[in-house]
């Protein structure tokens with residue numbers, strides 16, 4: 001047996017996100033400060049991409065990639081499914097690994113990912129990985145200790161690989177933890193869309209920020225408009241000083257600054273909701289994301305509006321800067337009826353049907369939504385040009401794209 005050295009950049013997303021994650025990453029790397037091309041990744045299942053590790057592309061992924069949920073650097077893997085053989089495999093592999101963090105003192109934690117086919121509980125698995133790391137670092141003069149709250153470096157242990165060749169993989173989280181946490185949202189609505197899902201939705205809509213306006217007619221806390229603005233500018237979601245880079249020699253020559261990758265793109269975004277109580281939350285979230293103030297004034301517009309009364313004239317009036325642009329894109333996630341207790345079923349179906357009627361007035365526009373209500377497609381009354389199953393915070397649904 002023995003552990004095998006790996007050297008992969010692992011991007012993990014929500015179910016079915018492989019293609020979108022890959023397309024986004026390719027585009028970002030092309031605009032990055034480095035003369036580097038991404039190779040075709042290996043796909044593990046439908047929600048994991050593996051790239052040969054290169055600090056430059058890892059830097060781009062960690063700082064800018066919006067559709068992945070976690071990003072890690074795989075260091076080694078073992079066939080072991082029990083604790084003792086795993087320790088016996090990991091210790092020599094980690095001891096000989098010059099990619100581990102250096103310094104005199106290291107505060108670290110170990111997170112355990114998917115591990116149901118490991119023959120011990122996650123806490124025991126974590127304990128063994130932790131012991132192997134401490135033992136591997138001690139002879140180098142590094143005192144390593146567990147620090148759960150603000151670790152310098154987070155290691156990750158998980159079972160991964162194709163069903164017939166599953167392995168226990170140990171790596172380092174380089175993406176700053178759960179990436180749907182952008183660190184900006186100050187107020188959550190009753191049914192927020194995860195940021196990673198919002199980014200996927202916008203990419204699936206094929207929005208071109210330079211030529212098309214984007215309208216979220218039911219924006220709640222503004223997640224979709226905020227992600228849209230970030231995607232348009234190629235804005236970073238993580239800064240190198242907040243990541244493990246400072247402790248890893250591989251990243252020592254990487255830039256500390258994270259400029260926009262698409263500078264100069266001024267998107268035209270309209271963020272609407274019928275509920276006046278949502279507006280302050282939307283404004284607060286936009287402000288926290290740095291998207292308010294004079295430079296954004298006619299780029300992102302917020303208003304209280306019922307989607308059922310939406311007209312092309314209204315959009316032109318509210319978003320005058322979009323005049324002369326091509327037909328635009330609606331991106332939204334409507335109430336599902338699951339978490340929105342206030343709306344009864346009949347009202348909800350009437351809303352879907354009204355929306356189908358109203359949005360069809362927008363000739364040449366596309367609409368992309370994430371919907372977790374199986375009746376939506378029928379009641380909305382149009383045939384989607386794309387349907388893609390997806391899950392938002394345990395709620396199963398579909399990404400749907402329409403062309404009007």
Ligand SMILES: C[S@@+](CC[C@H](N)C(=O)[O-])C[C@H]1O[C@@H](n2cnc3c(N)ncnc32)[C@H](O)[C@@H]1O
Nearest residue numbers: 191192193218219220221223274275306307335
């Ligand atoms: C599922 S939430 C959207 C969540 C949002 N994407 C976010 O991440 O915060 C649905 C939103 O639709 C809004 N809504 C319901 N009926 C509407 C209508 N007739 N017109 C406009 N917005 C409406 C609700 O107020 C709610 O904020």
